[in-house]
Amino acid sequence: MTLSPTPAYLELCRRNQRHYRLHHAIGILHWDSATMMPPRASGARADALAELESLLREWQTDPALATLLAQADAESLDPLQRANLRESRRVWLRATAVPPALATQRSLVAMRCEHAWREQRHRHDWPGFLENFKPLVELVRREAGCLADALDVGRYDALLDMHEPGLRDSEVSRLLGHVRNWLPGLIGQIRERQRSQPCLIPQGPFALAAQRDLSEAVMRALGFDFQAGRLDVSSHPFCGGTFEDIRLTTRYSEYDPLAGLTATIHETGHALYHMGLPESLREQPVGAPRWGAIHESQALMLEKQLGLSPAFIRWLAPLLRQHLGEQPAFATDNLIHLFQRVEPGFIRVDADEVTYPAHVILRYDIERALIEGEIEAEDIPVRWNAAMRELLGIDPGELYGQGCLQDMHWACGMFGYFPGYLLGAMYAAQWAARIRREQPDLEQQVEAGEFGVVIDWLRQHIHRHASRYDSNELVRIASGEALDPDYLRQHLMARYLDD
Amino acid sequence: MTLSPTPAYLELCRRNQRHYRLHHAIGILHWDSATMMPPRASGARADALAELESLLREWQTDPALATLLAQADAESLDPLQRANLRESRRVWLRATAVPPALATQRSLVAMRCEHAWREQRHRHDWPGFLENFKPLVELVRREAGCLADALDVGRYDALLDMHEPGLRDSEVSRLLGHVRNWLPGLIGQIRERQRSQPCLIPQGPFALAAQRDLSEAVMRALGFDFQAGRLDVSSHPFCGGTFEDIRLTTRYSEYDPLAGLTATIHETGHALYHMGLPESLREQPVGAPRWGAIHESQALMLEKQLGLSPAFIRWLAPLLRQHLGEQPAFATDNLIHLFQRVEPGFIRVDADEVTYPAHVILRYDIERALIEGEIEAEDIPVRWNAAMRELLGIDPGELYGQGCLQDMHWACGMFGYFPGYLLGAMYAAQWAARIRREQPDLEQQVEAGEFGVVIDWLRQHIHRHASRYDSNELVRIASGEALDPDYLRQHLMARYLDD
Ligand SMILES: [Zn+2]
Ligand SMILES: [Zn+2]
Numbered sequence: 001m002t003l004s005p006t007p008a009y010l011e012l013c014r015r016n017q018r019h020y021r022l023h024h025a026i027g028i029l030h031w032d033s034a035t036m037m038p039p040r041a042s043g044a045r046a047d048a049l050a051e052l053e054s055l056l057r058e059w060q061t062d063p064a065l066a067t068l069l070a071q072a073d074a075e076s077l078d079p080l081q082r083a084n085l086r087e088s089r090r091v092w093l094r095a096t097a098v099p100p101a102l103a104t105q106r107s108l109v110a111m112r113c114e115h116a117w118r119e120q121r122h123r124h125d126w127p128g129f130l131e132n133f134k135p136l137v138e139l140v141r142r143e144a145g146c147l148a149d150a151l152d153v154g155r156y157d158a159l160l161d162m163h164e165p166g167l168r169d170s171e172v173s174r175l176l177g178h179v180r181n182w183l184p185g186l187i188g189q190i191r192e193r194q195r196s197q198p199c200l201i202p203q204g205p206f207a208l209a210a211q212r213d214l215s216e217a218v219m220r221a222l223g224f225d226f227q228a229g230r231l232d233v234s235s236h237p238f239c240g241g242t243f244e245d246i247r248l249t250t251r252y253s254e255y256d257p258l259a260g261l262t263a264t265i266h267e268t269g270h271a272l273y274h275m276g277l278p279e280s281l282r283e284q285p286v287g288a289p290r291w292g293a294i295h296e297s298q299a300l301m302l303e304k305q306l307g308l309s310p311a312f313i314r315w316l317a318p319l320l321r322q323h324l325g326e327q328p329a330f331a332t333d334n335l336i337h338l339f340q341r342v343e344p345g346f347i348r349v350d351a352d353e354v355t356y357p358a359h360v361i362l363r364y365d366i367e368r369a370l371i372e373g374e375i376e377a378e379d380i381p382v383r384w385n386a387a388m389r390e391l392l393g394i395d396p397g398e399l400y401g402q403g404c405l406q407d408m409h410w411a412c413g414m415f416g417y418f419p420g421y422l423l424g425a426m427y428a429a430q431w432a433a434r435i436r437r438e439q440p441d442l443e444q445q446v447e448a449g450e451f452g453v454v455i456d457w458l459r460q461h462i463h464r465h466a467s468r469y470d471s472n473e474l475v476r477i478a479s480g481e482a483l484d485p486d487y488l489r490q491h492l493m494a495r496y497l498d499d
Numbered sequence: 500m501t502l503s504p505t506p507a508y509l510e511l512c513r514r515n516q517r518h519y520r521l522h523h524a525i526g527i528l529h530w531d532s533a534t535m536m537p538p539r540a541s542g543a544r545a546d547a548l549a550e551l552e553s554l555l556r557e558w559q560t561d562p563a564l565a566t567l568l569a570q571a572d573a574e575s576l577d578p579l580q581r582a583n584l585r586e587s588r589r590v591w592l593r594a595t596a597v598p599p600a601l602a603t604q605r606s607l608v609a610m611r612c613e614h615a616w617r618e619q620r621h622r623h624d625w626p627g628f629l630e631n632f633k634p635l636v637e638l639v640r641r642e643a644g645c646l647a648d649a650l651d652v653g654r655y656d657a658l659l660d661m662h663e664p665g666l667r668d669s670e671v672s673r674l675l676g677h678v679r680n681w682l683p684g685l686i687g688q689i690r691e692r693q694r695s696q697p698c699l700i701p702q703g704p705f706a707l708a709a710q711r712d713l714s715e716a717v718m719r720a721l722g723f724d725f726q727a728g729r730l731d732v733s734s735h736p737f738c739g740g741t742f743e744d745i746r747l748t749t750r751y752s753e754y755d756p757l758a759g760l761t762a763t764i765h766e767t768g769h770a771l772y773h774m775g776l777p778e779s780l781r782e783q784p785v786g787a788p789r790w791g792a793i794h795e796s797q798a799l800m801l802e803k804q805l806g807l808s809p810a811f812i813r814w815l816a817p818l819l820r821q822h823l824g825e826q827p828a829f830a831t832d833n834l835i836h837l838f839q840r841v842e843p844g845f846i847r848v849d850a851d852e853v854t855y856p857a858h859v860i861l862r863y864d865i866e867r868a869l870i871e872g873e874i875e876a877e878d879i880p881v882r883w884n885a886a887m888r889e890l891l892g893i894d895p896g897e898l899y900g901q902g903c904l905q906d907m908h909w910a911c912g913m914f915g916y917f918p919g920y921l922l923g924a925m926y927a928a929q930w931a932a933r934i935r936r937e938q939p940d941l942e943q944q945v946e947a948g949e950f951g952v953v954i955d956w957l958r959q960h961i962h963r964h965a966s967r968y969d970s971n972e973l974v975r976i977a978s979g980e981a982l983d984p985d986y987l988r989q990h991l992m993a994r995y996l997d998d
Contacts, residue, residue, distance in 0.1 A: 018550060021546055021547040021551075022547075022550065022551075024543060024544070024546075024547040025524050025528060025550075028527075028528060028531055029524060029527060029528075032527055032531065036535070036729065037744060038725065038727050038728055038729060038744060039726050040724070040726045040743065040744075041727065041741075041743050041744030043743075044523060044741065044743040044744060044781070045523070045744065047520055047523075048520040048521075048523040048524050051517060051520040051521065051524075052520075052521075052524055055554075225539070226537065227538050227539045228537050228539040228540065229537055230535065230537060242540075244539065244540050244542075244543040245536060245537060245539075245540030245543060245544065282543070
């Protein structure tokens with residue numbers, strides 16, 4: 001037996017593998033909790049999950065890891081191994097930067113805040129929410145401070161970095177500033193143009209089984225592999241499970257069949273990313289997808305770039321009529337109008353792709369200032385409503401459940417995630433522009449239900465790289481240039497203002 | 500803060516709790532593998548389960564546990580705590596008695612043997628099976644030897660003890676000897692009597708959804724709590740999940756609707772045991788059910804004692820017709836004949852309650868002699884076929900898949916479990932006799948669909964005790980006397996020979 005030349009690196013891989021397998025168990029149990037678990041089991045399940053999660057934290061913060069990481073760094077590694085070492089260090093840094101007592105306290109306060117929020121949002125109870133939220137913000141600031149020290153960046157930078165390695169506030173501010181300049185004008189132009197457009201609403205009810213069959217047919221056409229994943233129902237759609245066993249969920253509304261279908265297409269985009277990760281890297285950190293904006297771009301690529309395109313809707317329309325029955329609202333032209341309808345509204349998750357950026361910009365402004373200590377939690381409602389008026393011309397007043405209480409993110413103590421939704425749309429626009437350049441007959445293919453050209457491009461240029469490159473490198477390798485927010489503007493102009 | 504007077508015992512409980520929570524995760528993942536998991540995930544799932552199971556073994560064999568058990572023994576404990584200490588020691592003893600290298604090797608060889616057996620039984624390939632089975636038997640003998648040393652009993656005793664604490668071969672031999680004396684004669688008498696009995700076979704197909712609804716209705720009537728469990732489909736019915744989240748599975752056959760229903764009722768008996776365990780002991784070894792014969796008795800109580808009784812079938816018949824449609828075979832009298840049909844056959848799991856004991860006796864004779872080294876694996880087929888001729892008057896010849904290759908138990912290296920099936924039937928007969936004595940109007944209640952009197956008796960006298968008493972104490976506490984195999988004979992005589 002010869003001694004391996006990289007003993008520390010190999011031991012690190014062995015540990016990563018163990019962590020991954022525990023992740024697998026946690027992922028499936030979380031999915032089960034949301035889809036299958038009978039209600040009386042929730043207490044025991046929470047205990048079991050807490051046990052596994054604390055065990056994972058224990059493993060990830062083992063002091064021996066610091067030594068291993070340093071030793072592996074001195075070994076002679078190839079570029080892929082080096083990337084894996086970098087990603088392993090990232091996981092370790094995030095697990096160890098925050099003192100365990102602070103992390104635990106933050107997690108408890110966040111759970112309490114989120115739990116109370118579930119009711120408070122329906123009662124528009126901002127003062128009640130504030131009671132839990134103020135101490136939570138304080139704890140998140142301290143946690144962000146610890147991460148900021150470890151990374152040697154600002155507090156909000158540190159939170160952005162959690163979701164998107166290397167992303168800094170200066171960049172987010174530049175990118176969102178670009179959109180801020182042209183968005184209100186563009187919304188106005190499109191609204192003006194759509195004013196006289198007829199648009200029939202589908203008349204339900206639509207059987208849930210038929211909606212499910214339709215969803216599955218569309219997923220299959222997009223390349224979802226039902227030998228490596230499932231589709232089930234949960235109250236909030238998500239893409240769960242593990243990379244090799246993807247548990248996608250959706251929800252169906254009896255009277256709004258397009259909502260469930262849209263959610264399914266979105267989650268299928270997330271799922272295909274996992275299905276396209278290289279098998280050989282599966283259990284290592286470098287084999288994970290890029291989370292944050294890159295992941296969101298995979299979902300938005302399918303949901304918006306592809307799913308709202310007239311070519312896709314022309315392919316979809318007969319399939320939809322076949323499953324849900326004929327009616328005037330399902331005429332192809334009307335479906336295009338329905339899917340492409342632009343209308344300012346209070347709720348982010350219901351927003352169309354044109355007004356959606358406004359929802360992100362508003363949240364970014366507030367959460368950045370909150371984390372940096374420029375404003376306090378009490379200041380949120382006034383700022384929220386003012387920004388809604390300025391960006392979309394509407395004001396939720398004291399109906400906080402339709403305003404600053406609508407999202408789960410802040411109630412869970414999750415800050416720095418919102419910009420990823422808009423950056424994801426920018427990335428998706430850039431991928432789509434690249435594919436169009438490479439494939440002059442893209443539209444004909446899509447209309448014929450041949451989506452391989454889109455999916456294969458994503459597999460080839462994004463999925464197979466997993467976490468080998470950081471997002472800046474990845475966008476250059478995939479599209480040949482740095483992220484350019486003007487692709488999003490060009491896309492919206494072309495789709496909504498050209499003829 | 501005052502120091503607890505039982506620090507070692509409390510630390511032991513804390514560790515038991517951790518083990519239990521890991522068990523919860525393992526239980527749900529196993530259920531998911533059999534019911535929900537897409538096929539391509541099986542490799543990753545096996546890895547994740549192996550990781551969790553090796554972690555559990557690591558925890559259970561932690562040398563600190565030996566010290567804790569000794570220290571707790573010297574603390575002042577109440578009787579329930581003492582029972583919990585006894586059960587904790589039992590778990591520890593079983594985990595530590597076998598050297599890890601031997602346990603691992605046995606587990607690998609067993610997996611290989613079982614995997615090959617899945618095909619070999621269909622090809623009746625006894626020589627092929629023998630290649631894997633001979634080394635497996637050798638390893639099981641060594642493992643049993645280690646357990647026997649730790650318990651200071653014989654090798655086969657040690658295997659019996661794994662499933663039923665305190666059960667010894669001398670007792671099994673006595674109990675099965677009792678049945679051996681009267682069984683062949685009884686089978687002959689019943690067969691003679693049923694010879695002229697008309698019996699129509701149901702004419703399918705029967706929709707699986709209707710069978711599922713019928714199963715659920717029967718489960719509900721028997722007291723299964725769908726807020727604390729589920730019913731799903733798997734190729735082999737089982738009662739999985741965890742005590743607080745019971746995942747029961749069944750299978751439906753389009754042409755044999757009684758098979759799926761019978762399996763469901765059997766598994767519901769197992770499930771009700773778990774549902775009746777005391778919440779306060781949930782995470783401790785003393786809070787577990789008694790496995791082996793006691794557990795089997797809960798299933799057989801519902802499936803055979805209750806489920807094959809004319810009163811139950813009179814209640815079931817209209818419900819069955821309502822779900823599956825009217826036909827001559829579903830006339831109440833014919834259903835009674837169908838359910839109570841006695842016919843010697845090759846396959847244990849298809850056997851009626853009268854010929855079933857013969858299948859157990861035959862396996863017991865062979866596996867006991869095999870473990871004790873009185874025979875070798877090569878001797879099995881000849882012995883098997885001879886015993887089949889002697890006990891049931893039929894001979895599978897060289898169709899080993901219908902003979903000694905039919906069960907998974909031996910192929911998995913599981914010995915000492917078979918007697919529990921017959922002891923379970925004896926226990927069930929004893930419970931039923933006791934309930935009949937206490938409830939003179941039992942039949943009327945059952946016919947009216949009021950099963951509370953049966954289920955409540957089981958809850959009160961069996962379920963709520965969990966593992967507080969060993970099986971001998973439990974049977975005395977529950978029924979007022981020691982296990983008496985004559986109850987089974989009396990039950991079969993009354994059901995099949997009285998008028
Ligand atoms: Zn998404
Ligand atoms: Zn059973």
